[in-house]
């Protein structure tokens with residue numbers, strides 16, 4: 001299994017993500033899913049009528065992040081590309097803590113490791129995390145949930 005096949009196999013079992021959004025005009029640096037971002041925009045427009053036109057739904061596309069984003073409202077995982085710094089930070093977490101023990105946690109591990117391995121430079125850490133990621137892949141390449 002090469003790195004592209006491993007990436008695809010991880011993505012197939014990874015926790016679902018929603019597109020990353022943010023609220024233009026709020027400038028608070030928070031990440032949201034679309035539904036929560038829309039609710040925040042509505043709220044801000046209603047409570048800050050003077051600046052209501054400044055608050056807009058923004059995002060909806062992947063962008064580089066220093067960590068894997070989750071929605072500030074509902075906690076959903078959001079899709080993003082890790083920067084090299086972000087990949088190294090998330091890699092350090094896995095090298096120290098290993099994989100989750102729960103099925104749900106392992107789906108999140110697959111999501112994170114897929115992004116880490118897509119952006120981590122070659123080296124000992126990458127080899128260790130690749131071996132770790134391989135243990136997440138079921139032997140037949142499929143899960144009960146399937147895709």
Ligand SMILES: [Zn+2]
Pocket residue numbers: 032033034035036037071072073074075076
């Ligand atoms: Zn949300």
